[in-house]
Amino acid sequence: MDPELFLDVANYIKEVHHIAYPLFDVAHFAMSCIHVRDDMSPNFLVVSRKHPLACWISCMLSCFAGYILANALLGEMPLAPLKDPKEVGLASLVWYLIFYSPFDIVYTLCKWFPVKLILSLLKEVQRVHKVHAGVHHTAKMYPHAYLVQVIIGVVKGAGAGFSKIAERFIRGTWIPTGHEFLQPTFPTKACAAAALLFVAEANTTYITAPHSFVYLGVVIFFVYFKFSSMMFSIHD
Amino acid sequence: MDPELFLDVANYIKEVHHIAYPLFDVAHFAMSCIHVRDDMSPNFLVVSRKHPLACWISCMLSCFAGYILANALLGEMPLAPLKDPKEVGLASLVWYLIFYSPFDIVYTLCKWFPVKLILSLLKEVQRVHKVHAGVHHTAKMYPHAYLVQVIIGVVKGAGAGFSKIAERFIRGTWIPTGHEFLQPTFPTKACAAAALLFVAEANTTYITAPHSFVYLGVVIFFVYFKFSSMMFSIHD
Amino acid sequence: MDPELFLDVANYIKEVHHIAYPLFDVAHFAMSCIHVRDDMSPNFLVVSRKHPLACWISCMLSCFAGYILANALLGEMPLAPLKDPKEVGLASLVWYLIFYSPFDIVYTLCKWFPVKLILSLLKEVQRVHKVHAGVHHTAKMYPHAYLVQVIIGVVKGAGAGFSKIAERFIRGTWIPTGHEFLQPTFPTKACAAAALLFVAEANTTYITAPHSFVYLGVVIFFVYFKFSSMMFSIHD
Ligand SMILES: [Mg+2]
Ligand SMILES: [Mg+2]
Ligand SMILES: [Mg+2]
Numbered sequence: 074m075d076p077e078l079f080l081d082v083a084n085y086i087k088e089v090h091h092i093a094y095p096l097f098d099v100a101h102f103a104m105s106c107i108h109v110r111d112d113m114s115p116n117f118l119v120v121s122r123k124h125p126l127a128c129w130i131s132c133m134l135s136c137f138a139g140y141i142l143a144n145a146l147l148g149e150m151p152l153a154p155l156k157d158p159k160e161v162g163l164a165s166l167v168w169y170l171i172f173y174s175p176f177d178i179v180y181t182l183c184k185w186f187p188v189k190l191i192l193s194l195l196k197e198v199q200r201v202h203k204v205h206a207g208v209h210h211t212a213k214m215y216p217h218a219y220l221v222q223v224i225i226g227v228v229k230g231a232g233a234g235f236s237k238i239a240e241r242f243i244r245g246t247w248i249p250t251g252h253e254f255l256q257p258t259f260p261t262k263a264c265a266a267a268a269l270l271f272v273a274e275a276n277t278t279y280i281t282a283p284h285s286f287v288y289l290g291v292v293i294f295f296v297y298f299k300f301s302s303m304m305f306s307i308h309d
Numbered sequence: 310m311d312p313e314l315f316l317d318v319a320n321y322i323k324e325v326h327h328i329a330y331p332l333f334d335v336a337h338f339a340m341s342c343i344h345v346r347d348d349m350s351p352n353f354l355v356v357s358r359k360h361p362l363a364c365w366i367s368c369m370l371s372c373f374a375g376y377i378l379a380n381a382l383l384g385e386m387p388l389a390p391l392k393d394p395k396e397v398g399l400a401s402l403v404w405y406l407i408f409y410s411p412f413d414i415v416y417t418l419c420k421w422f423p424v425k426l427i428l429s430l431l432k433e434v435q436r437v438h439k440v441h442a443g444v445h446h447t448a449k450m451y452p453h454a455y456l457v458q459v460i461i462g463v464v465k466g467a468g469a470g471f472s473k474i475a476e477r478f479i480r481g482t483w484i485p486t487g488h489e490f491l492q493p494t495f496p497t498k499a500c501a502a503a504a505l506l507f508v509a510e511a512n513t514t515y516i517t518a519p520h521s522f523v524y525l526g527v528v529i530f531f532v533y534f535k536f537s538s539m540m541f542s543i544h545d
Numbered sequence: 546m547d548p549e550l551f552l553d554v555a556n557y558i559k560e561v562h563h564i565a566y567p568l569f570d571v572a573h574f575a576m577s578c579i580h581v582r583d584d585m586s587p588n589f590l591v592v593s594r595k596h597p598l599a600c601w602i603s604c605m606l607s608c609f610a611g612y613i614l615a616n617a618l619l620g621e622m623p624l625a626p627l628k629d630p631k632e633v634g635l636a637s638l639v640w641y642l643i644f645y646s647p648f649d650i651v652y653t654l655c656k657w658f659p660v661k662l663i664l665s666l667l668k669e670v671q672r673v674h675k676v677h678a679g680v681h682h683t684a685k686m687y688p689h690a691y692l693v694q695v696i697i698g699v700v701k702g703a704g705a706g707f708s709k710i711a712e713r714f715i716r717g718t719w720i721p722t723g724h725e726f727l728q729p730t731f732p733t734k735a736c737a738a739a740a741l742l743f744v745a746e747a748n749t750t751y752i753t754a755p756h757s758f759v760y761l762g763v764v765i766f767f768v769y770f771k772f773s774s775m776m777f778s779i780h781d
Contacts (some may be wrong), residue, residue: 127490148622150384156454218628247485249719254599363726386620392690483721 095163097202100195102167103183105135105233110171110180112237113244120244121172131243132168133161138240139203139232143225147211190303197295204230204264205288208271219272226268231261263298267291331399333438336431338403339419341371341469346407346416348473349480356480357408367479368404369397374476375439375468379461383447426539433531440466440500441524444507455508462504467497499534503527567635569674572667574639575655577607577705582643582652584709585716592716593644603715604640605633610712611675611704615697619683662775669767676702676736677760680743691744698740703733735770739763 109132113120120128134141137154145151155161170179182188207229211222228235234253241248253261274280274287282290345368349356356364370377373390381387391397406415418424443465447458464471470489477484489497510516510523518526581604585592592600606613609626617623627633642651654660679701683694700707706725713720725733746752746759754762 124491126493130490144384146622146624148384148616148620148625150382152382152457152460153384155456155460156451158453158455161456215628217630219630220627220633221624224624224627242485243490245486245491249714250717254602254715255596255717257598360727362729366726380620384620386618388618388693388696389620391692391696392687394689394691397692478721479726481722481727 097195097199098160098163099167100192101199102136102164103171104192104196106132106168106171107180107183108233109135109240112241113246116244116246124245127243127245128172129165129168131240132172133164134236134240134243135233136164136168138236139207139229142228142232142235143207146225146228147214190300193299193303194296197299198292200230200260200264201267201288201292201295204267205271205291208268208275212272212275219276222272223265223268226271227261227264230264230267231258234258234261259298259302263295267295333431333435334396334399335403336428337435338372338400339407340428340432342368342404342407343416343419344469345371345476348477349482352480352482360481363479363481364408365401365404367476368408369400370472370476370479371469372400372404374472375443375465378464378468378471379443382461382464383450426536429535429539430532433535434528436466436496436500437503437524437528437531440503441507441527444504444511448508448511455512458508459501459504462507463497463500466500466503467494470494470497495534495538499531503531569667569671570632570635571639572664573671574608574636575643576664576668578604578640578643579652579655580705581607581712584713585718588716588718596717599715599717600644601637601640603712604644605636606708606712606715607705608636608640610708611679611701614700614704614707615679618697618700619686662772665771665775666768669771670764672702672732672736673739673760673764673767676739677743677763680740680747684744684747691748694744695737695740698743699733699736702736702739703730706730706733731770731774735767739767 110117110121113128113131133155140154141151144153150156171183172180174180183192204226208222208226211218211225215221231253233240234257238249238252257265270280270287270291274284280287346353346357349367369391376390377387380389386392407419408416410416419428440462444458444462447454447461451457467489469476470493474485474488493501506516506523506527510520516523582589582593585603605627612626613623616625622628643655644652646652655664676698680694680698683690683697687693703725705712706729710721710724729737742752742759742763746756752759
């Protein structure tokens with residue numbers, strides 16, 4: 074292949090990814106806020122109208138759970154995700170639209186199956202990116218701490234499950250049971266498998282396929298499984 | 310103004326502030342310990358006589374709540390306030406006098422309205438200093454992380470409200486409701502407003518008044534509001 | 546004494562300690578896992594067979610409690626103990642044998658009094674080492690923060706007591722009472738005394754005995770007291 078053409082294609086893909094990245098974030102934020110809203114659903118009006126601050130903190134915790142928890146576990150700054158005004162602004166805007174738009178139009182639109190399906194699949198793609206980034210970031214600091222790499226990968230990819238009890242607490246609901254350690258949901262198990270695969274791929278010679286093939290395979294698995302579970306109403 | 314005279318006045322004010330600083334700390338420690346003691350009041354004798362360690366830890370957590378929480382949120386050392394033996398010694402002495410002085414003389418004196426008023430107003434002055442120091446300290450590390458600056462300012466100024474559930478837990482009382490996120494008390498709201506003002510002042514050109522004027526205005530607001538609420542028995 | 550002979554003896558002791566070190570770790574891991582297993586004893590079969598992940602996390606938290614808590618309190622990496630695959634592998638192997646060996650043979654063997662006695666005494670020896678290491682490690686960073694040195698010493702030596710509520714929570718049991726702050730167990734009190742002694746020895750001239758004598762005295766005290774309490778069924 075002509076090297077200049079390859080460079081053009083690579084730059085084009087990078088540019089598309091750069092442009093599309095906020096789309097993945099919006100999908101993640103929307104699904105996270107919808108999840109929190111459905112979880113509070115009997116108290117929705119009380120919490121959203123009378124306790125907007127607790128509602129917002131609860132959703133921010135859910136949106137940035139993986140980042141906050143991973144940083145806390147690594148002894149780094151837990152508030153790191155809030156350092157970026159654009160990111161927090163985007164998450165806050167999504168929260169506001171999901172909770173307070175007139176006639177609940179944005180919430181209703183997102184709950185419409187085709188839109189919900191697209192948002193879910195985008196979120197799954199980003200989930201794989203987060204797991205891989207978590208493993209990779211940790212491996213740079215601690216090359217031989219495989220267990221820590223897996224833990225951070227799982228937490229980055231499925232963080233909201235682990236913070237659910239704290240997030241409910243902030244909303245005024247204290248339920249200290251049924252958490253992620255006792256009953257790992259499917260996202261947690263899938264992220265653990267993906268993290269293990271990424272760690273094994275980086276540290277052993279058993280996996281001979283190129284990295285991009287492995288990554289694409291994991292993305293296909295996550296997207297396919299979510300697609301199937303939504304199409305055939307299998308819930309995790 | 311003659312520069313040398315100005316320098317003399319500035320040094321004098323600095324010296325007075327330096328001499329007076331422990332006074333502000335003592336007021337804060339006294340009010341914090343009184344707050345904890347009143348909060349445990351049905352169990353006061355049990356906790357203070359049978360569980361002195363839990364009582365002391367509870368009060369230290371309340372005295373240094375802002376510092377501990379801010380450091381934890383920034384990924385810094387949570388035990389930092391305990392690095393200074395003089396500070397911890399002073400706080401422990403105040404705790405001891407509030408809880409164990411003969412005939413409850415120190416507690417009774419502090420609860421006497423004129424003394425309570427002075428201690429409360431001194432605490433409000435220091436609260437503004439803490440908010441400003443929190444915002445300023447965070448801004449040096451993260452110049453554009455405005456939300457983090459506000460959060461740290463609020464936590465530094467109104468930290469005890471956020472740690473109340475943990476502090477009660479240490480004393481053997483578990484009440485996971487009615488916390489600062491769900492029902493922000495007036496100090497929290499006031500600190501948020503002050504932090505927002507300090508951040509806006511440092512990063513925009515809308516506020517043209519000199520910094521010392523803005524700072525003094527915030528101090529006057531806090532002191533005036535506390536004075537009014539105590540004089541006319543309005544509680545937060 | 547002939548300096549070369551002294552050097553030979555010192556190297557021999559160092560070598561023995563190096564070889565024996567995993568033995569102390571195994572004793573600590575075994576006693577920690579037994580402690581967790583006995584604590585969950587009504588639910589043992591449910592937790593160990595249906596929730597192996599929660600069971601393992603619970604035991605790892607108990608095994609590395611001191612290290613995790615001390616790091617968290619110092620603003621360092623809480624997951625640090627998991628950086629060492631050998632250490633985590635050894636702890637996991639011990640956990641597996643205590644919980645899942647055929648006919649419960651390893652658990653039964655460890656509960657046999659002579660074996661239990663040896664494991665307990667080895668754990669007490671290591672406890673002193675952990676307290677001293679905690680005080681020493683903190684003193685290098687914060688030479689004059691005596692209170693922090695004592696706190697870290699206590700947490701390093703008696704950490705599992707402080708993490709018990711969190712460890713039970715991970716297993717699905719929420720009991721927010723009867724914790725280490727309210728009712729310090731004997732190990733906590735003993736570690737506090739030892740930490741105070743090590744801090745005083747390093748920072749004052751009241752203790753003129755050589756350090757190794759003081760250290761040996763503390764070890765003898767811990768071992769003797771544990772021996773007595775086990776021989777005469779006095780429980781802490
Ligand atoms: Mg208050
Ligand atoms: Mg840190
Ligand atoms: Mg124990």
